[in-house]
Amino acid sequence: MPPRNEPWPNTLAAKVLASYFMMKYDISASNLRALNPPMGAMPFFNNSASAAIREAELALVAAAIQKFLLEVGVPLEKFKGNSLSKAHAALLRSMLIEADPSSGMAIMVDEHYRFMDEKKKNA
C-alpha cells in the first residue's frame, strides 16, 4: 500500500500541473493528486545520478513547467518581488529533496501563478 500522504491541494493549479505531467510522462493525473508520491518517485527524478546532474535536470524540468504555463496563458501572481526567476527558484526548491511530497510543486505553482479559479474568486 502506498504511503498515506495528504492528497495534492484541491486547486486548479494542481489539476493543471497534474495534467501536464500526464501529457509529458504518461502518468495518471488522478493517482498523482490522490496519492501524492514523494519527489523521488517522480518520473523525472534521477535517483542514481549525482546531486550536480540531478539539480541541473530538475532545473530544466522546472523551466519547462513554467514555459507550459506561459503557453497556456497563466500569468504570474501579482505580488511584490514575484518574477519568473523567483517562481523558478521556488519551484526548483520544492523538487530537490527526494523525500519531499510532490504536492510541494503544486503549492509553489499556485503561490506564484494566477489561475482562472483565483481570478473568478477575486472578481
Added chain:
Amino acid sequence: MLERRALILAAACLSAASAFAEPTATEAIPARPPTAEELKQLLVDASVARLNRLLGGSPSGGPETIQLKFFEPDGEGGEGGWGVVYDWKLAKKTQRMPEEEDIRSGEPFGFSQMSYQFALKGSHAFRDAVNNEDLSTATLSLHLDRADLGRANIDEIAGEVFQQCLMDAGPTPTDEQTKACIETGAVDRLLADEPTAWLYNLNFHGGLEANQDYTNSRGLYGLNVVFVSEPSAAASRYNVFDLPFRALRKSMSPGSRYRASFPSLSFSLDRLDAKDDEIRAAFTSKSTFTRASAEVAFQTILASFDEGPLRFNISYRYFHEFSPPEAIKIANLDSFDYTKMQLRFPARLLPIVETDEYELFVSYTDGKLPFDVTSGKAIEVGISTSIDMLARLLAK
C-alpha cells in the same frame, strides 16, 4: 526514569500523530492504537523533524537539512546500520529570465543565472556501519547557469478552454475527464511541438572532500561542467541510449508519447591537496595531484501502467589521477569507477508485498569512489523503498 521519559515522549508523539491521522478522501484509516514499531518510527521522525527545526533548515535549500538513512554495506563484509544524510547550502543568486513581451516577440524561453554558494553535503553512518554513500564535501562555489527551451508557442484561448474544462470537471477529475479537457483545449500539441531544450552549469569550486567524519580529507579546487538536455520529437530518434527502452515502451504502452532525455553529462577537473589523507600517505609523500572525473547519467520509462511507470535510471562515474606515483598506480588508487543503476516501480504493482512506501526498487552498484577502498558488487536496499523478500533471498 529514562524509560518513563521515553514512554511520555512516545505518548506525546502519539497525541501529535493522532491529530493528523484523519481519514483522507481516498482511504479511511481504521482507529487503533499504534504498534511498538509505529511508536518507534514516530519518535525517530519527531526527533529528526525537531533537529531540522532547530537547525532552521537549509537557508537556500529545502526545509530538511538532515535525513535518516539505512546504510546497507556491500557483500564483502562490514555492517549495515543507520546514519544521517545532510545537505545544507547558503547561496546568493541573480537570475535573468526574459520578459513576457520579449518571449511573445520570439525570444527563446530560458534563463541565465550566476550564484555564489557555500555548501555542506555528506553522510555519516553511526557505530560500525559501513558508509558507502558519496564523499562528504564542504565547498565554496561560483555557478554560472544557462538554459534555452526554445520559442514559446503561446495560445491563451486554448489555455482558457483547458482551464475552464478542468474547473467544470469538479474537485477530483478522473483521468478520462482530464484527457477530455486536454483534447478540448488541444494543449497536448504544445508539448508535441516542443523544441530541444538544454541547460549547462559551469562551476568553479574550492573546499574539502572527505570520508564521513573528515578524518581522511583532502582540499580541492577545480572546475565542473554539467550539461543536460531534452530532445524534440524529431531529435529523440537520435537518443541511442533510449533505443532498447523505446522498443519496450512501444510494445507495453503503445500510445506512449514519453520522450526520454538525452544522457546528462558532467566533467570535472580538480586540483587536490591530500596531506591529511592517511590512506594515500601510506603509499606516497606526493600529496597534491590533479584529478579528472566524468559522469554519464540517464533515466527513462520502460512502461506505463495505471499504477504508475516502470522506470530505470543509471549513472556511471569515472575518476582518474594524472601522472600518479608508481606506488599509487600499483595500489590501484589512481583511477576509480562507480556504477549505480535502479529499476523502480510503484508498490501497487506488487500488492503481495507489504510496504508503506510508494515505490519499490532494485538497485545495483559496482565499483568504488575515492576514499572507499572496499570495492564490490552490492544490492542496495534503501530506507524509503525495499522489497524485503528479495533482499532476504539475495542475502543468502
